[in-house]
Amino acid sequence: MMKLTRRAFIATAAGAAVFAPRRAFAAFPERPVTIIVPYAAGGAGDMITRLISTAMEKKLGQPIVIDARGGGGGMIGAKAVASAAPDGHTLMMGATNNFVINQFMFPKTSFDPLTEFAPITRVAVVPSVMYMNPSVPVKTLGEFVAHAKANPGKLSYSSPSVGTTPHLAVERLKQLTDIELVHVPYRGAPPAMQALITNDVQLYLAGWGVGRAFVQSGKAKALAVAADQRLPNVPDVPTASESGVPGYVAENWWGLAAPKNTPQEAIDALHEAVKAALADEAVARKLGELGFLPGGETPAQFAKAAKAEAEIWRETVARGKLAVD
The missing domain is CATH 3.40.190.150 (Bordetella uptake gene, domain 1)
Known part of the structure; x- marks a missing residue:
């Protein structure tokens, strides 16, 4: 039987490995x-x-x-x-x-x-739709900003939790428009939306699927969509730029x-x-x-x-x- 040198043995083993079946993920997911x-x-x-x-x-x-x-x-x-x-x-x-x-x-x-x-x-x-409680006496996002400036710290907004996109997106809005809004965090999107419906807060940002039914029932108002373009399935809701806050995008x-x-x-x-x-x-x-x-x-x-x-x-x-x- 021929003896393999160490180098030849390594080369042979490596070659065998190439042709060996790759068992670990052949059946993924297992x-x-x-x-x-x-x-x-x-x-x-x-x-x-x-x-x-x-x-x-x-x-x-x-x-x-x-x-x-x-x-x-x-x-x-x-x-x-x-x-x-x-x-x-x-x-x-x-x-x-x-x-x-x-x-x-x-x-x-x-x-x-x-x-x-x-x-x-x-x-x-998910382009953010800016939902407002209908009790706020405004019709557009621009009017909401003006109303907030006239009532500093008297309006609040909800989020699914501290650090979520709806939280940070409104903070960006505050930085862009120099308004004061009080942040009220909740545990998840459903209670955050419910807080808007009950007027515990006046503003909430979420996808159209989260608030669609409430808008259709009149329990919430869609002020604007924070995107470059209007949503194809919601053409009547203007963009934030069209509503008085140029360049505001929050997806x-x-x-x-x-x-x-x-x-x-x-x-x-x-x-x-x-x-x-x-x-x-x-x-x-x-x-x-x-x-x-x-x-x-x-x-x-x-x-x-x-x-x-x-x-x-x-x-x-x-x-x-x-x-x-």
């Missing part, structure tokens, strides 16, 4: 995939996840388990995903703040989402991510599953009805966009001295 939404059930993230889950299940061949885990401005759910096994079976459907705001709002947590997660894709962009988006070090095979499979879901006609139609714009960008594009947006929110938090110790 069990149900859990998507943690770090907010209370019933909000935009929960709706989006439920909307795409059926189509994702068809593509992946495994059930999708949705786990609404609110609290801590989304930090509790986010940390649960970050500490999960990096095998692609535990994911986060996070909002803008989970990726590009919380590290500036809560600096002492020493938790940087841009390094703790492996981005998959942004699933949906919340929802992105899917896995723990860092998740193998690329899993990331790619999940990205393809999301793209397939967004291409489904029924899903696309429902997204439009809710006022959501579909995502689907590549993991690399998602990472690049998030890094750029993080700088905008860093400046907003610093200027408003909003960081929580």
Whole structure:
């Protein structure tokens, strides 16, 4: 029997490894995939996840388990995903703040989402509709700003939690218009909207799907949409720029991510599953009805966009001295 030199042995082993079956992710996913939404059930993230889950299940061949885990401005759910096994079976459907705001709002947590997660894709962009309680005696956003200036500190606004996009978006509005509004945080989107309906607060920013029924019933008024263009399904609601606040854009988006070090095979499979879901006609139609714009960008594009947006929110938090110790 011929003896192999050490160099020849290594070369032979390496060659065998090339042709060896890649068992680890050949069958991904091997069990149900859990998507943690770090907010209370019933909000935009929960709706989006439920909307795409059926189509994702068809593509992946495994059930999708949705786990609404609110609290801590989304930090509790986010940390649960970050500490999960990096095998692609535990994911986060996070909002803008989970990726590009919380590290500036809560600096002492020493938790940087841009390094703790492996981005998959942004699933949906949610232009913020500015909802007002009908008791406020104004008709436009410009009039609301004027009314707020005439009544400093007497009007309030709600948010799903401290550090969420609806919170920071109104802080940007305050910085742009020099008005005083009192922030009242709640635990999730449903109670934040309910506070507007009962006039405990006078302003709330959320997607069209969250407040549509209340506007249609007359319990809330849609002042403006904080986007570059009017929503296709809500053409009667003007943009913030058209309503007296030029250049004001406040979009919340929802992105899917896995723990860092998740193998690329899993990331790619999940990205393809999301793209397939967004291409489904029924899903696309429902997204439009809710006022959501579909995502689907590549993991690399998602990472690049998030890094750029993080700088905008860093400046907003610093200027408003909003960081929580």
